[in-house]
Amino acid sequence: MPGLRMPGLLSPWRGQVGYSCIREIFVDGSGCKKRNAPEPFFVRWPGTRILTRTRARKTRKTRKHEIQNSKLKIQHSMKTSPAAIKNPTWSVGDVHGQYSYRNPHADLYLYLSQWSDMESYLNVGYSRPGQYHLHVNTHLRLINRLADGLLDLHARGPHTGDRRLLDIASGRGGAAIHARRRYGLHVTGVDITPYNAWRATQNARDRQVWPNVRFSMGNSLRLPLPAASFPLVWSIESPAHFPDKPVFLREAARVLKPGGAFTFADLLVVEEVAAASEENRQIYADFLRVWDVPYLESFDSYRRAIAEAGLELRRAEIVTRCNLDILNRDCAIFLWLSKWPWLYRTYARYLKWRTGANLDNVYEHVLASHRALRLGMIDYGLFWAVKPNST
Incomplete structure (x- = not known):
């Protein structure tokens, strides 16, 4: 039977009691601790959500895909929008190229998309002293x-x-x-x-x-x-x-x-x-x-x-x-x-x-x-x- 993973102290599934550290513990199907498992106060308590190794692996893979797919909103739009056909090339000074992602200068918007919604807003914004700007x-x-x-x-x-x-x-x-x-x-x-x-x-x-x-x-x-x-x-x-x-x-x-x-x-x-x-x-x-x-x-x-x-x-x-x-x-x-x-x-x-x-x-x-x-x-x-x- 695949091993099981119990959430750590900072997990959203934690109960009212937890571990002595924020590490995680793996147990096998019979409930026996693995050798390299950290020592918890409690092995399990009612209502705790336990993930199998397979499911944990899938969760990490899902997160990886979420990170990769964060750019797909832009890239899919680039492939399916009318601009993909109407603006296949670019030239310096061509606003179509920059705003249709056909221009190397558009890489700045891809870079800024890590912090802000560049698929909705393109202005430089307005912030008074003390206000966070990259948002x-x-x-x-x-x-x-x-x-x-x-x-x-x-x-x-x-x-x-x-x-x-x-x-x-x-x-x-x-x-x-x-x-x-x-x-x-x-x-x-x-x-x-x-x-x-x-x-x-x-x-x-x-x-x-x-x-x-x-x-x-x-x-x-x-x-x-x-x-x-x-x-x-x-x-x-x-x-x-x-x-x-x-x-x-x-x-x-x-x-x-x-x-x-x-x-x-x-x-x-x-x-x-x-x-x-x-x-x-x-x-x-x-x-x-x-x-x-x-x-x-x-x-x-x-x-x-x-x-x-x-x-x-x-x-x-x-x-x-x-x-x-x-x-x-x-x-x-x-x-x-x-x-x-x-x-x-x-x-x-x-x-x-x-x-x-x-x-x-x-x-x-x-x-x-x-x-x-x-x-x-x-x-x-x-x-x-x-x-x-x-x-």
Whole structure:
């Protein structure tokens, strides 16, 4: 008869009495102790769950498969989504490649998926001092900050009874789903990447918010929507990838109802730092390359573009210390740990097995980001605006 394993002191199946240590004891079918078994206070007590060796082996194997399958949500999506057919190749600057896992730069998201839900949220988040940053809550804090300001403007406008929100470049739907669950909004998301639109729809169905939250493919610079069709519009961190930000702002103003509210978050370039020297210009170019971003607007250029789009800027903030400064610190820690060759090689093998990511690609991404962030070259801005009422 196969041996039996009794749970230790820290086991979820423990009773009111336990062992003198947190080790485990194996007994054979007759109840005799094995030679190498630790000495317990009690061999068995009523109600204790005992596992056979075979079952214990299966439990360990199941746990191993659970760890391996943690990456299958991504990998299965990669194989079955429309993006697998529509985007078989990638090129630098191609946002489809990065967000469809066809681009080596996407390995950063696989790496971060160990701590956060990168299949739902793609923003860098928002954390005040003392708040843990590498967690899904950091994404929700950024969404809440934008949504609270947006709904405050909405409450002062003429469309208080209309709670429809347009999410421009909606990514994988996490922000739209949260807007529905927390604020009760009816959300329409538009994204140009087939994988994102497909993944967001699956997330909405899985979390039972569909059809109140819907997603479709569309170009953010040529929205397939009529003019003045939404009282609320937002875009969270996606404008960085747009090749023409002023066109995006004009499109947002076009689909926004008069009196409607608009908010967005985006990365910003500090021009005097980025253009200070040839070395800085190269660092800035490397930052854009690893993030597949064509260019970045500055804080002042965005303010001018908002006014030129026919919107009234009501509030703007630079919150770099609440996200990018934290990201820069984490990048520095990552790079310091990477100096140890044995640790780097060991973790590279683990990461490949755990998520399928190539640590060399992650290192390149982190290094380019850290070089730009430590110079104060990149800021992070939040903007809230309204569309004036027609006269």
